[in-house]
Amino acid sequence: MGNGLSDQTSILSSLPSFQSFHIVILGLDCAGKTTVLYRLQFNEFVNTVPTKGFNTEKIKGYYRNSLLSEALSLEEPKIIYLTHS
Numbered sequence: 001m002g003n004g005l006s007d008q009t010s011i012l013s014s015l016p017s018f019q020s021f022h023i024v025i026l027g028l029d030c031a032g033k034t035t036v037l038y039r040l041q042f043n044e045f046v047n048t049v050p051t052k053g054f055n056t057e058k059i060k061g062y063y064r065n066s067l068l069s070e071a072l073s074l075e076e077p078k079i080i081y082l083t084h085s
């Protein structure tokens with residue numbers, strides 16, 4: 001279902017890289033939210049268990065558009081809301 005992510009990815013790609021944002025990732029159970037989070041944090045895929053509550057991470061660094069696109073191109077849809085920090 002990666003096709004549905006193209007709009008969200010283009011929104012992220014258009015953001016200035018020097019700004020900081022709070023990003024909330026919402027999705028159905030087992031949609032891959034935690035996978036995306038730790039893909040961005042560690043640049044690798046990690047084994048996950050179902051999350052109780054929520055995960056939060058502070059991610060620093062500049063992510064090339066291609067990396068972000070790849071991280072978001074998972075099979076289940078995610079809804080990502082961006083707000084200024």
Ligand SMILES: Nc1nc2c(ncn2[C@@H]2O[C@H](COP(=O)(O)OP(=O)(O)OP(=O)(O)O)[C@@H](O)[C@H]2O)c(=O)[nH]1
Pocket residue numbers: 027028029030031032033034035036047048049050051052073074075076
């Ligand atoms: N095939 C496939 N499996 C994926 C993908 N993304 C995540 N998974 C797997 O799906 C399972 C659930 O991934 P999670 O990242 O834990 O999903 P989640 O949305 O955080 O789940 P909850 O915390 O229960 O809401 C894990 O076994 C992942 O390895 C994907 O793009 N493709």
Ligand SMILES: [Mg+2]
Pocket residue numbers: 033034035048049050051
């Ligand atoms: Mg999770």
